[in-house]
Amino acid sequence: MIETAAVAIVIAIALTLIRALLGPTLYDRVLAVNSLGTKVVIFIGFLGFVLGRPDWLDIAVLYALINFVSTIAILKFFRYRSFQVPLHRRPVPKVTAGQGGDDV
Amino acid sequence: MIGYAGADLAIALINVLLLGLLFVVGVAIARMRSLFAIVMLSGIYSLISATWFVALDAVDVAFTEAAVGAGISTALLLGAMLLTARTAKPETRAMRIVPILVVIATGAMLVYATIDLPAFGDPDSPANTYVGTDYLERTPEEIAVPNIVTAVLASYRGFDTLGETGVVFTAALAVILLLGFGERSLAATFNRKKDKN
Incomplete structure (x- = not known):
């Protein structure tokens, strides 16, 4: 039972990894990294249960937070081509943003 | 503290599968040409290795790996990607062969070093x-902190940790100055756009 669950999670990780490897556009890869982070959260929760250490759930929640923030950071980077653009004069790129692919 | 009898086998299985995934990601990073995909894959590499560290019961190391590897360094690499050139030099034969030789030599040395390691949980090992x-x-x-690693790091070796924190802070400051967050990176973006047009 435990082995089945562990292997299932690892297979899910492998599937998102395949998407990250193939993923033709930028957003496929960002989404793959994000959902892989979610799989890691699940995996840590699962492992905490199996090894009898429920306090690992706190760590799993912290991973979810990091995952969220880093995804936002990556997407913001591709929207504005920079980190920390001042709020009052953000230039909106005309054509380049949102096209995906690797033309950065 | 193993809760179930099947846990040992499950952990062994997980170790093998996760290391296999790490191998796949490493080969893909070496083979790919798209910089953005490589940055994303290095984030994935950090996440999977953090998972593996958790499976090995090194939760603190895993957390550092996830926060630094998947979080900060992905952002820093993206910032560096903005500053780098978009063209690559043509590959020579030496560029293909020398790195694999270095990797094989390093791996062989590491495997050789593991021969001298004491067995897991050995009461006579230097650590014990x-x-x-x-x-x-x-x-x-003396300290009354439940986690002994924390007690050693923050109290017994408090000055050492303070120095380390200073070093890490200086390094982060230098990286931020080099990458030029804020106004300067904005200027670089505009200049790049002008060059394109």
């Missing part, structure tokens, strides 16, 4: 014979 037992005995009464 010298000052380690002293810390284990004295931490509950």
Whole structure:
């Protein structure tokens, strides 16, 4: 039972990894990294249960937070081509943003 | 503290599968040409290795790996990607062969080094014979922190940790100055756009 669950999670990780490897556009890869982070959260929760250490759930929640923030950071980077653009004069790129692919 | 009988086998299985995934990601990073995909894959590499560290019961190391590897360094690499050139030099034969030789030599040295390691949980190993037992005995009464690693890092070696924090802070400051967050990176973006047009 435990082995089945562990292997299932690892297979899910492998599937998102395949998407990250193939993923033709930028957003496929960002989404793959994000959902892989979610799989890691699940995996840590699962492992905490199996090894009898429920306090690992706190760590799993912290991973979810990091995952969220880093995804936002990556997407913001591709929207504005920079980190920390001042709020009052953000230039909106005309054509380049949102096209995906690797033309950065 | 193993809760179930099947846990040992499951952990062994997980270790093998996760290391296999790490191998796949590593080969893909070496083969790919798209910089953005490589940055994303290095984030994935950090996440999977953090998972593996958790499976090995090194939760603190895993957390550092996830926060630094998947979080900060992905952002820093993206910032560096903005500053780098978009063209690559043509590959020569030496560029293909020398790195694999270096990797094989390093791997062989590491495997050779593991031969000298004491067995897992060996009571006579250096970690369990010298000052380690002293810390284990004295931490509950001297520091009264449940986690002994924390007690050693933050109290017994407090000055050492303070120095390390200073070094890490200086390094982060230098990286931020080099990458030029804020106004300067904005200027670089505009200049790049002008060059394109």
